[in-house]
Amino acid sequence: MSDCDDLQLTATDRVYVFIRDQILAGKLGPGDRVVEPAIASQLGVSRTPVREALRRLTADGYVEIRPHAGAAVRMWNHEDIRSTFAMRADIEGHAAARAAQKITPHQIEELEALCDRIEQASAEPTTSGNSARSELNRQLHVQVLKISGLIHAEKVATQLMDVAVLALTFSQFTPEQAARSDSDHRLLMTAFRLRNSELAESVMRTHILTASAIRDLQLLRR
Structure with a gap:
């Protein structure tokens, strides 16, 4: 893995933890949108690690991707x-x-x-x-x-x-x-x-x- 890849993984991990902790703390509630540009700007990263983090958060059950609406915090029944x-x-x-x-x-x-x-x-x-x-x-x-x-x-x-x-x-x-x-x-x-x-x-x-x-x-x- 190259140095560039290491940096990319670090950025993705950082975004993942940030969004997950926002959800667990209740700062992002069920159904709330997770806006890529806003997260990228807040953390000082490009949108690529934000997208990667959202894919991981979706796989782990925290977020769901809605067609034509982007990512939102998962609604649990x-x-x-x-x-x-x-x-x-x-x-x-x-x-x-x-x-x-x-x-x-x-x-x-x-x-x-x-x-x-x-x-x-x-x-x-x-x-x-x-x-x-x-x-x-x-x-x-x-x-x-x-x-x-x-x-x-x-x-x-x-x-x-x-x-x-x-x-x-x-x-x-x-x-x-x-x-x-x-x-x-x-x-x-x-x-x-x-x-x-x-x-x-x-x-x-x-x-x-x-x-x-x-x-x-x-x-x-x-």
Whole structure:
């Protein structure tokens, strides 16, 4: 690969991350257009890396290309989101079972430190506290995937997590629901210390499917 290609890849990656983060932060909402010239101007790049980034974002499910209308943030329907949580439960449940057999005492300590920080963020029911909780929760789940050693599962599940963030933010959790989620994390740590794969898988699956059920209940109440 030439130096020019390296620079092009770097620019594409930068645009990809920028647009993805705008979507995950809610600055670009479902159905909003992603305007190529505006993004290119804002990031100081040509339109070529913007087009490449939009192709990747489309393949990863964040954006859809509409005929004669350009790119727009994907509109997720109820069944799409429900299936996303179900797939996460399968993938991350299996990963947790694998992690229980491979995890080291030091890695457990690192995960428990993340649990501490998540619970501290739970005690701050503010926008910044909710944002911190969401990011820390994501870090914990990603770390479990990494420990499992299932590389492809890590990539797929991470993308599915981002969809979950779009569908259900932690600001929508009641204090009781947040406490339940925190309790799940602690039970998962117990499973890891015991190297109990069955318990680890059960806890992770229930943890994720409970989040999906919370979203379903919220929709019923609207």
